[in-house]
Amino acid sequence: MTLRIMAIDIQKIRGQFPTLVDASRRPYVFLDTAASSLTPRPVIEAMGRFYTDFRANxxxxxxxxxLRATEAYEAARSKVAGFIGAEAEEIVFTRGATESLNVAARGLAEGLGPGDEVVITIMEHHANLIPWQQLADRxxxxxxxLPLGEDFRLDMEAARQTIGPRTKVVAFMAVSNVLGTVNPTEELIALAKAQGAATVIDVAQAAGHLPLDVTSWxxxxxxxxxxxxxxxxxIGILYGKRPRLEAMEPQTFGGDMILEVTKERSTWNRIPWKFEAGTPHIAGAIGLAAAIGFVEEIGIEEVVRAEERLAAHALERLQSVPGLxxxxxxxxxxxxxLSFAVDDIHPHDMADLLSKQGICVRGGHHCAMPLMRELGIVGTTRASLGIYNTEQDIEDLIQAIHEAKRIFG
Ligand SMILES: Cc1ncc(COP(=O)(O)O)c(C=O)c1O
Known part of the structure; x- marks a missing residue:
């Protein structure tokens, strides 16, 4: 088992994740970070400090x-801003990527009508598909x-053909939660900008795994x-370029998002608060800032190197399994x-058999049903990597797949 990958001490990192060090959970091989990662102690402790030391609105x-809670909440906003190369005023706290994508889509759809086009990709998570579908109907x-091309990557020739004068928005995921494909973000943004189209990037699978910089993008x-x-x-965020947020109408109304309210009408607070109606998830924002601190302490470049290395190893090992x-x-x-299918074993059966051997993976359509249809399958079994995974985890997965094959024989 490789305990040190490059400069990272994986064992030390693993020690910070309570569920990984709890011996009563053995065997416990966590390979489901794409669904939801585990949470390290610094994040849990930062949230705990809010509840124990200065719990207030x-x-x-x-x-x-x-005042302390406000300070910590706004400091969290600045931390997120620094992490993605934005200004604090451009960071709106939301419940997560789904809400962020819905807010962006509703805002952008305001000015759209017949004859206009919104371009997304066939690999989108439902969170970046259904809002557009609904809004297109209305x-x-x-x-x-945009379709798939070679090797499960986007067909960029088709992208160049599709993104044209009618295109008003190009919305796409930076990294696929199913295929692991890293989309050519800069190229897609350039195609959109050449047509004067707005861009929405879903970085749910990229954040914490790849560097993000909205300024250079x-x-x-x-x-x-x-x-x-x-x-x-x-907790999540919606980043919006300042003029975009300023021009966008709020969609949720109530406390905190107003400047003045009379019996007849109301005026809105400045950005970003005009988009944050009601009491926010204060502990969540503080925890998110701590998570960014955790990633930054390891160093995003080190994270990229470690995950790339482990993914390459996992690919090699998976491809050695007959029938995979x-x-x-x-x-x-x-x-x-890392999505796969083995022989004729249904992805749910595979996920279940792996689970019985202590391996946590996901089986199903992964909220990407149009992609599944395009691939002609009902679903996949998906193992996904985080900074705490080791080559031993991959070996345990491979062994368990062999055992599942034996059972289905
Ligand atoms: C690429 C992608 N976008 C959006 C989402 C939605 O994220 P959330 O459920 O946290 O809102 C997910 C979650 O799996 C995802 O993988």
Whole structure:
């Protein structure tokens, strides 16, 4: 088992994740980070400190704990901003990538109608598909899909043909939660910008795994979830370029998002608060900032190197299993989602048999049913990697797949 990958001490990192060090859980091989990562102690402790030391609402009280809570909440916003190369005012806290994508889609769809086109990809998670479908039904614009090309990557020739003068929005995932494909973000943004189209990037599977920089990308919106990058559940962000957020109407109304309210009408707070109606997930924001601190302490470049190395090893080992079909790039730059099918074993049966051997993976359509249909399958079994995974985890997975094959014989 490789305990040190490059400069990273994986064993030390594993020690920070309570569920990994709890011996009563053995055997416990966690390979489901694409669904939700585990949470390290610094995140749990940061959230605990909010509840034990200064539990109060934000933006309201003049007493010490409330001021402290406000300070920690706004410091978390600045931390997220720094992490993605944005300004703090451009960070809206949400419940997660799903809510962020819905807000961005509703905002952008305001000005769209018949004759306009929104371009997404066939590999999108439902969170970046259904909002556009619903809005297309209501507003009359056309939803177009970029297809797959070689080796489960996007067909960029088709992208160049599809993104044209009618395109008003290009919305796509940076990394596929099913295929592990890393999409050519900069190239897609350039194609969109050449047509004056807005861009929405879903980085749910990229955050915490790859460097993100909205300034160099020059995208309009970006959505991420905390729980997929070692942070808490129920918190995420929507990044919006300042003029975009300023021009966008709020969609949820109530406390905190207003400037002045009369019996007849209301005016809105400045960005980003005009998009944060009601009491926010304060502990979640604090936990998300701690998760970013955790990733930054390891160093994102080190994370990339370690995960790339382990993914390459996992691909090699998986492809050595007779009867295993891989659904995703077989090499090159890719993310840590490893989707496969073995013989005729249904993905749910495979996930169940692996689970009985202590291996946590996901079986099913992974919220990407149009992609499954395109591939002509009902689903895949998906193992996905995080910073705590080792070559031993991969060996345990391979052994367990062989055992499942034996049982189905
Ligand atoms: C690529 C992608 N986008 C969006 C989402 C939705 O994230 P959440 O459920 O945290 O809102 C997911 C979750 O699996 C995802 O993988």
């Amino acid at each position: 934000v933006h309201r009280g003049m007493y010490t704990d409330s 507003s009359g614009f056309t939803l177009r899909f 020059d995208c309009d919106f970006l959505a991420l979830s905390g729980h997929k990058m070692y942070g808490p559940t129920g 079909r891989l659904y995703g790039p077989a090499g090159g730059v890719r993310g840590g989602a």
